[in-house]
Amino acid sequence: MTRRMVSLALSTTLLASPLLAQVTTDAGTIDPEKIERFFNQPGYSPYAGRSFPTRPLWGEQHLHTSWSPDAFAGGTRVGPDDALRYAEGEEITSSTGQQVKLSRPYDWMVVADHSDALGIVASIYEGDPALLADPVLKRWHDGMQKGGESATAVVMEMITAQGEGKVPEAMTDPETQMDMWTNMTGIVESHNKPGQFTALIGYEWTSNYGGGNNLHRNVIYRDDKYFADQVRPLTTFDTEQPRELWDWMQAYEDKTGGRLLAIPHNGNLSNGLMFATETPDGNPIDTEWAESRARWEPLYEVTQSKGTSEQHPSLAPSDEFANFELWDKGNLNVVPKEPGMIEYEYARQALKRGLLLEDEFGTNPFKFGLVGSTDDHTGVSSAEENNFWGKFPASEPGPERSTGNAFDFEGRTVKDWQLGASGLTAVWAVENTRAAIWDAMKRKEVYGTTGPRIGLRFFGGWEFEEADALGRNPGTIGYGKGVPMGADLMPAPEGASAPNFLVAALKDPYSGNLDRIQIIKGWVDAEGEMQEKIFDVVWAGDRAPGEDGKLPPVGDTVDVENASFTNTIGAPELITVWTDPEFDPALDAFYYARVIEIPTPRWTAYDAAYFEESDFPEDTVMKVTERAYSSPIWYSAGE
Structure with missing residues (x-):
């Protein structure tokens, strides 16, 4: 499992200046083919000539x-x-x-x-x-x-x-x-x-x-x-x-x-x-x-x-x-x-x-x-x-x-x-x-959230590397090496064993930090039965999955009485490259990303704190774990 959490300076677009390592060879010299592939820039500016979406x-x-x-x-x-x-x-x-x-x-x-x-x-x-x-x-x-x-x-x-x-x-x-x-x-x-x-x-x-x-x-x-x-x-x-x-x-x-x-x-x-x-x-x-x-x-x-x-x-x-x-x-x-x-x-x-x-x-x-x-x-x-x-x-x-x-x-x-x-x-x-x-709606390059403006990039391909998660430009790398959310995976190149995915999320500055990113896979097995599995692919903190494979909860800082919380847990951004460890090239499948925030007060908690005379029942939900859902990426065994 690849697990990386990058906590560099925040970028509201997830597209800041590229790292030099991503356009250099192993010897450290500039690789013109990488520049052309990832940036297609006509000159010095890495943003000139860019024709893909740069912000949600x-x-x-x-x-x-x-x-x-x-x-x-x-x-x-x-x-x-x-x-x-x-x-x-x-x-x-x-x-x-x-x-x-x-x-x-x-x-x-x-x-x-x-x-x-x-x-x-x-x-x-x-x-x-x-x-x-x-x-x-x-x-x-x-x-x-x-x-x-x-x-x-x-x-x-x-x-x-x-x-x-x-x-x-x-x-x-x-x-x-x-x-x-x-x-x-x-x-x-x-x-x-x-x-x-x-x-x-x-x-x-x-x-x-x-x-x-x-x-x-x-x-x-x-x-x-x-x-x-x-x-x-x-x-x-x-x-x-x-x-x-x-x-x-x-x-x-x-x-x-x-x-x-x-x-x-x-x-x-x-x-x-x-x-x-x-x-x-x-x-x-x-x-x-x-x-x-x-x-x-x-x-x-x-x-x-x-x-x-x-x-x-x-x-x-x-x-x-x-x-x-x-x-x-x-x-x-x-x-x-x-x-x-x-x-x-x-x-x-x-x-x-x-x-x-x-x-x-x-x-x-x-x-x-x-x-x-x-x-x-x-x-x-x-x-x-x-x-x-x-x-x-x-x-x-x-x-x-x-x-x-x-x-x-x-x-x-x-x-x-x-x-x-x-x-x-x-x-x-x-x-x-x-x-x-x-x-963009027609090609499904869209995603939904439960309210917060969480930044989310999700790309699928066959050539993503761990180093791709170290940069500040997942959009540039994603379009250069793969396909975005809503698309079909390209046919596998010779020698590829499994698809991999570049996924990045950035917190809404008005909302809670991020708990984790999950990739949800669905497929139909060889017996014709529908299957699904959820993979925790990157998360905040030093947690590790338990014996049951489940990641422990991130924690909870919500003060319901005062309708407040602190961002002392979670991460402002998460990014990783993940490869499907159970891929079967003979079976059609889809993958989508789900980003989970840390717990925050629900609107009912804000109401109860503001309107002192409110009378919510005891079973009223007072906390919420906001989230974002990417559009899927599909794999076809016939491709």
Whole structure:
């Protein structure tokens, strides 16, 4: 096992000046071939001529504003314009009248309001006579006007009606939908500042098939308003079948010449449907289905406020970090799960199953990268534990959220304290523009975190050496010798025995030190059984694995009562080269990196310290081990 921890001066890009040893021969003389290969520089400057991404661009691809019907009904009054100003770093007023600001601006954002009834609920609230002629809409109007529990009940009824296909016809007029869409794209366009801040056009297609089974997708445009305005966004009033969403995306591209991708989320709330081997209506998947899903859905949202769905502890009992911010009671309507459903809801299981399906169909439908976002419905994207603004206005900061319900369907509840302050997406794009960010998403050179802005590089190849972990330029070496996260390993050169990986992580200066980096491997064995294994590849301190192979905990400095911690344990950065010690060239596999922070206070601890009158239950989680998930790198035995 290679284990190196480098604690040199911090670099916010992980790309400082190269060490001389990396461009010299054994005799100590400059090797021109190494300079050309690693730097491709036209002269003295090692940065001139560099064409690869040099820093992660941080953003949010899943935020709802007052234009989403459930958000407005729940009291959200922050619209897309204010939400984008907030993302750019401005201070705004939340729906509960509180001032709120990010610790640091984002580089980009997608306002992903629901396409269903986009912007229409405000008209119901304001009392549009034509809409209030419908008795259901009149009741919703009255409930929203009353606010509080009455407004929350309206939100729950809206979600149920949408999931059951019983939304009043007055809300589904296509012309009204198109008018609202062109207004939305105009707002987004006004905030797009290439090179400074990117406002991507997008929306959420919100299939709750069968009554709350979450099959939601965020549709992300590479294009500007001119293209996006040519086709009305798809709604679940049109269809709840993902295959028909993909058909719509194909029709959009055929008509406009534009480009789209979709990002599924919350498989943990799909009650077994998100990664099933049958379509939602019960038909077996086929080659066309596999090819379509692989084409249109290159990413998966692995973490957000409604739970993290990397892996479930019941599916990986040896993974001590799997039990993290779980929402596993039921679907979006909290309809309880049945045995076997969890198997088809979590990302790691899907990545493994994708290898099996590739053998059957010739295409891996679950060959996705990993991202994170908040899915906040407040117009306020909040992924920081000490700056968390909840899911809906009812769960914005206040002593009452210690005992409040985030969701309540006929007594089936999820508590506010079970919301997670998660997550964010980092994109390795060559520039801060729509095209560059979208292209990075499409090639899966992205990663998700549970909130902190952890720097993460992950490269796979066959020629990395231990000395490559001693430098300050893992990006330069990684692109020179291998492939980045999201890619396929190149064919093995003659004489190579196993793939190796260069992985580097840098702490968020606003968050905790790093505990360890793990590489998670998944494969299908010779008997056709799905397998996985977690390798601790580099860690902080002088710990050593025990007899059981497990690395001891890093420690804990959290003072829950005062919502504080110290960075006296852990490391500010970690880097290593790791070679798979159990590689079998005959078996397909994937690898991804998981970076674990030291324990830090959860948002609930910050609440309890700030609001002295809060009354959290005894079983409330008060600590969190934040993390980052790289997109995988795949090995194909056929290559």
